[in-house]
Amino acid sequence: MINQYQSNQAYAREQDARDPLRQFREQFIIPPAKSGGEAIYFCGNSLGLQPKNTRSYLDRELEKWATYAVDGHFHAPEPWLHYHRLLKEPLARIVGAKPEEVVVMNNLSSNLHFLMVSFYQPTTKRYKVLMEGGAFPSDQYAVESQVKFRGYTPEEAIVEVFPREGEQTLRTEDILAAIEQHQDELALVLFAGLQYYTGQVFDMAAITKAGQAAGAKVGFDLAHAAGNVPLQLHDWGVDFAAWCSYKYLNSGPGSNSGIFVHERYANQAELPRFAGWWGHDEKERFLMQKGFKPMYGADGWQLSNGNILPLAAQRASLEIFEQAGMDNLRQKSIQLTGYLEYLIREEVSSKANRLQIITPSQPEERGCQLSLFVEKNGKQLFEQISQAGVVGDWREPNVIRVAPTPLYNTFTDVFQFAQLLKKAIKEQ
Ligand SMILES: *Cc1c(COP(=O)(O)O)cnc(C)c1O
Numbered sequence: 001m002i003n004q005y006q007s008n009q010a011y012a013r014e015q016d017a018r019d020p021l022r023q024f025r026e027q028f029i030i031p032p033a034k035s036g037g038e039a040i041y042f043c044g045n046s047l048g049l050q051p052k053n054t055r056s057y058l059d060r061e062l063e064k065w066a067t068y069a070v071d072g073h074f075h076a077p078e079p080w081l082h083y084h085r086l087l088k089e090p091l092a093r094i095v096g097a098k099p100e101e102v103v104v105m106n107n108l109s110s111n112l113h114f115l116m117v118s119f120y121q122p123t124t125k126r127y128k129v130l131m132e133g134g135a136f137p138s139d140q141y142a143v144e145s146q147v148k149f150r151g152y153t154p155e156e157a158i159v160e161v162f163p164r165e166g167e168q169t170l171r172t173e174d175i176l177a178a179i180e181q182h183q184d185e186l187a188l189v190l191f192a193g194l195q196y197y198t199g200q201v202f203d204m205a206a207i208t209k210a211g212q213a214a215g216a217k218v219g220f221d222l223a224h225a226a227g228n229v230p231l232q233l234h235d236w237g238v239d240f241a242a243w244c245s246y247k248y249l250n251s252g253p254g255s256n257s258g259i260f261v262h263e264r265y266a267n268q269a270e271l272p273r274f275a276g277w278w279g280h281d282e283k284e285r286f287l288m289q290k291g292f293k294p295m296y297g298a299d300g301w302q303l304s305n306g307n308i309l310p311l312a313a314q315r316a317s318l319e320i321f322e323q324a325g326m327d328n329l330r331q332k333s334i335q336l337t338g339y340l341e342y343l344i345r346e347e348v349s350s351k352a353n354r355l356q357i358i359t360p361s362q363p364e365e366r367g368c369q370l371s372l373f374v375e376k377n378g379k380q381l382f383e384q385i386s387q388a389g390v391v392g393d394w395r396e397p398n399v400i401r402v403a404p405t406p407l408y409n410t411f412t413d414v415f416q417f418a419q420l421l422k423k424a425i426k427e428q
Pocket residue numbers: 107108109110136138139192196221223224244
């Protein structure tokens with residue numbers, strides 16, 4: 001695809017016709033717009049759309065439950081006992097991990113807590129947690145409650161890094177400088193991979209290297225990164241990570257989270273953790289004996305038996321990712337979001353300077369989302385475009401987030417969105 005974007009519908013249609021991934025939209029259920037027709041759905045960063053194959057994956061498990069009942073755990077095809085294993089390879093490819101380094105379990109905020117039990121080990125000298133300022137509230141609450149649980153106050157133990165005065169996003173050099181500044185007291189660096197509000201992708205490799213050089217553990221919340229941007233968790237040497245599956249991973253509302261624990265911990269049975277029977281050595285699990293022996297790898301962090309229905313929904317989605325390939329998706333994503341940026345700059349911001357894209361303009365510093373900072377009446381503008389058929393989201397205090405996703409959005413969606421936005425601004 002070429003980079004000479006044009007602001008007309010014929011151009012957008014032509015890009016769609018040439019898009020090698022165009023048939024994937026057919027595999028999703030596009031919701032109706034309030035104004036009739038199909039919605040311009042730019043909210044895959046909040047809840048990914050339903051793949052058409054989800055229902056059959058769910059039906060298969062319901063059928064198994066009906067036919068085999070309790071024997072479904074051991075004696076059915078794809079027995080539930082090992083069902084989580086079926087997700088490992090495709091998911092590992094998405095996050096750049098080895099299959100043993102990932103497992104799907106629980107939900108994201110719960111997993112952040114479980115992982116901090118293992119990887120936030122404060123000592124009298126090292127007890128601080130470094131995170132990005134303005135992190136997603138659940139992550140802030142999780143870290144605050146973890147430090148309090150260990151006997152510290154958030155004021156003494158949490159260090160937040162903020163953008164410079166007059167800037168919207170963080171500079172890597174400032175993150176690294178903060179790590180260095182606190183290096184003697186730092187126990188954990190916990191950052192988002194992609195910031196939910198600004199859409200900024202952090203330099204995870206550099207943060208990991210600097211955090212570990214300072215003697216801290218480094219973990220990432222990849223809620224907005226998994227299935228959106230390229231990740232190399234294993235090679236970057238990240239200690240741990242967690243993400244949810246209902247955003248870009250299209251696995252349905254509240255569906256299970258995934259975790260990554262680096263191979264270097266795979267055999268560390270002595271690492272503190274909150275244990276449950278599903279993390280216990282599979283060969284002995286049903287002997288029902290005392291004495292926890294963790295499974296090898298990320299599996300050793302499981303507590304409960306697998307949530308089969310959400311796991312089945314996630315398999316349906318991972319099958320589509322396998323067909324499309326993360327590299328191809330990323331390539332299209334850069335084009336699609338680049339087109340959105342171009343149209344907003346050309347058609348909207350240049351004519352009405354109340355609207356500013358706060359997401360970085362370098363493709364490697366962002367995923368598919370653009371965050372549009374609206375100077376005034378932002379909420380009203382958001383409601384106008386919603387009425388006109390756009391599904392995006394509004395984040396207080398003044399940002400409209402739009403995320404064209406490469407699996408099911410089109411260049412025509414992007415073009416139409418820009419037209420609607422321009423019209424709504426004019427009408428204000
Ligand atoms: C979406 C999101 C969450 C949501 O947490 P759940 O436990 O899945 O409800 C948490 N953290 C971040 C950074 C998110 O983007």
